[in-house]
Amino acid sequence: MKKLRLKQIGSNKTELxxxxxxxxxxxxLFSYETPVAGYDEHGAFRTDEKFSRTTSKHINGYVPSTARxxxxxxxxxxxx
Numbered sequence: 001m002k003k004l005r006l007k008q009i010g011s012n013k014t015e016l017x018x019x020x021x022x023x024x025x026x027x028x029l030f031s032y033e034t035p036v037a038g039y040d041e042h043g044a045f046r047t048d049e050k051f052s053r054t055t056s057k058h059i060n061g062y063v064p065s066t067a068r069x070x071x072x073x074x075x076x077x078x079x080x
Contacts, residue, residue: 031055
């Protein structure tokens with residue numbers, strides 16, 4: 001069972017943190033209700049999809065500009 005921590009980090013921004021099966025901490029940024037960026041065992045990542053200007057600001061404030069770009073399906077798979 002994953003131990004989940006949900007934290008409101010701003011207006012329409014939420015961070016979900018859990019420990020994966022390998023014991024590594026995973027953090028995901030939700031903009032509104034959509035997971036769009038985060039940190040995993042390989043470092044920071046961001047979605048490859050284009051969202052609203054506000055969601056882009058959320059992403060840019062959460063991960064560095066050097067974050068690797070991953071398919072949106074990869075991020076969504078982390079919360080299913």
